[in-house]
Amino acid sequence: MAAYDLVLRRGTIVDGSGGEPFKGDVAVKDGRIAAVGMVDGAGAEEIDAAGAIVTPGFVDIHTHYDGQVTWEQRIEPSSCHGVTTAVMGNCGIGFAPCRPQDRDSLLKLMEGVEDLPEAVLSAGLPWSWQSFPDYLDFVASRRFDLDVAAQLPHAALRVFVMGERAVAREEATEEDRARMAAVASEAMAAGAIGFATSRTINHRASDGNLVYTLTAAEEELVAIGRALGDAGRGVLQIVSDFSDLDTDLPMLRRLAEQSGRPLSVSLMQLHTAPDRYRRILDWIAECNAAGLEVRGQVSGRPIGMMLGFELSYHPFSYTPTWKSLLGLPVAKRLERLRDPDVRAAITRETPDPADFMGADFIRSFGLMYPLGDPVDYEPAPGSDVAARAAALGKTPAEHAYDLMLEQDGRAVLMLPSVNFHGEKLDAAEEMLRHPNTVYGLGDGGAHLGFLCDASLPTYMLQHWTRDRSRGARLPLAEVVRGLTARPAEAVQLNDRGLIAPGRRADLNVIDLERLRLHAPRVRYDLPAGGRRLVQEADGYRATIVAGVTVRRDGRATGALPGRLVRGPQPEPAH
Numbered sequence: 001m002a003a004y005d006l007v008l009r010r011g012t013i014v015d016g017s018g019g020e021p022f023k024g025d026v027a028v029k030d031g032r033i034a035a036v037g038m039v040d041g042a043g044a045e046e047i048d049a050a051g052a053i054v055t056p057g058f059v060d061i062h063t064h065y066d067g068q069v070t071w072e073q074r075i076e077p078s079s080c081h082g083v084t085t086a087v088m089g090n091c092g093i094g095f096a097p098c099r100p101q102d103r104d105s106l107l108k109l110m111e112g113v114e115d116l117p118e119a120v121l122s123a124g125l126p127w128s129w130q131s132f133p134d135y136l137d138f139v140a141s142r143r144f145d146l147d148v149a150a151q152l153p154h155a156a157l158r159v160f161v162m163g164e165r166a167v168a169r170e171e172a173t174e175e176d177r178a179r180m181a182a183v184a185s186e187a188m189a190a191g192a193i194g195f196a197t198s199r200t201i202n203h204r205a206s207d208g209n210l211v212y213t214l215t216a217a218e219e220e221l222v223a224i225g226r227a228l229g230d231a232g233r234g235v236l237q238i239v240s241d242f243s244d245l246d247t248d249l250p251m252l253r254r255l256a257e258q259s260g261r262p263l264s265v266s267l268m269q270l271h272t273a274p275d276r277y278r279r280i281l282d283w284i285a286e287c288n289a290a291g292l293e294v295r296g297q298v299s300g301r302p303i304g305m306m307l308g309f310e311l312s313y314h315p316f317s318y319t320p321t322w323k324s325l326l327g328l329p330v331a332k333r334l335e336r337l338r339d340p341d342v343r344a345a346i347t348r349e350t351p352d353p354a355d356f357m358g359a360d361f362i363r364s365f366g367l368m369y370p371l372g373d374p375v376d377y378e379p380a381p382g383s384d385v386a387a388r389a390a391a392l393g394k395t396p397a398e399h400a401y402d403l404m405l406e407q408d409g410r411a412v413l414m415l416p417s418v419n420f421h422g423e424k425l426d427a428a429e430e431m432l433r434h435p436n437t438v439y440g441l442g443d444g445g446a447h448l449g450f451l452c453d454a455s456l457p458t459y460m461l462q463h464w465t466r467d468r469s470r471g472a473r474l475p476l477a478e479v480v481r482g483l484t485a486r487p488a489e490a491v492q493l494n495d496r497g498l499i500a501p502g503r504r505a506d507l508n509v510i511d512l513e514r515l516r517l518h519a520p521r522v523r524y525d526l527p528a529g530g531r532r533l534v535q536e537a538d539g540y541r542a543t544i545v546a547g548v549t550v551r552r553d554g555r556a557t558g559a560l561p562g563r564l565v566r567g568p569q570p571e572p573a574h
Contacts (some may be wrong), residue, residue, distance in 0.1 A: 010049055011026070441453065
């Protein structure tokens, strides 16, 4: 009889601690790591990891799979990129708690904020719950190819307690605050991993309403935060515009102080305020020096929009000729776009800004770059669409049009709005290296028609440890720690994130030399035939969840060992 369920042999172990990689084996028994080093006993299954790195499974603490987990079992694209634990409910957007009469408000908010079409949500969501514990019970009854954990979303909580007054962003009364605190306590007891909220004007419902939590008063946040503090569990996650740092930062510090709970904020370099992130970093450092647990969630690549003829947006989205083609099937539309007369018409037209508040932004040709295949998220200065067009003697509109017609009409343009000021990733590097930041902002399960940052784990390994040529690289051990132990610790999942005896046997076997991101591509596999961007990768030999191989050589095995994780998880006894 085999001594172990699984043994990974002869790999280079990057254990998540930040320590130097070392050669060895990893043995697994009953879903846990049983031994690390030179393992003598045989495994019922063995994987040859020679020439590959063996890492803990990646922990993605910023996703939006709240809907997808109710209709799908393979949590792609995250599970395609080595993610073995995904935390959902970020930015305060979600579907529970929810009374039947409030479903439409939450659908509109998810559709507008996270680019999940109402038709997809209406067809996919079973609405088998009202309370947050009911939602967790429903998710717990399902099986996945990775583990999921849920945060209590503020927008849903507010509407559950206040109804239409929440949608109108009225101030919560003392009674409202007490009810929200009670529901938050109930959610933490049932297994919520934290509470999340949004304070950014970029988050709007599909009917134009600003996110329902935008102006929630400090007293409301503190009431909820104290409920988590009284429960002794749960993290706080916040996205904010930080438009008034003198007001916002002291308020968030008071929230951290009065709740006593860990807090994280989304942090990025805005092109419109390129140095603001440094003041926020300094504030985060000051909070930690004072004994508070505050982190910035950061990304290692430019964030903005992916533009293409098959995607939600492109520079010609609101032109008259484009709108006249929208009734055609995708293949027929692409055929019409190759007509010189159609090209001439569309590239001369300008959109009606009344159609879309970002109509001018999506025509910012000087900030737009071909993503290419292989993909390039750190393009060289002067390679933007406007500069390339000038060199070719074309208008920027003509060149953008021609670029998007490449790759059989499915080529993608990148339009970054954060982390790429001055055409460089230096600010992202500074944020990644900061001791009080954590990798995040992948947004898996959201922005399905114009973003696919769920591939960030692969990008962090490929670009930052191996391929980067326009700046310093990061040590492999540091990046692996940033994908594993550090995010696990940030959300108090202390049973995973390290390759050590007793820890969860969530593992990746990765051929680092072959690791390669493909260009994003559209699939029509959501409920009601809905569209989403996915991004595949080469180089993953195996991804293992709780000791079970869920992906091998880039393909799903069909195994579904993933479960709902209820609440914080203690570090295993040594």
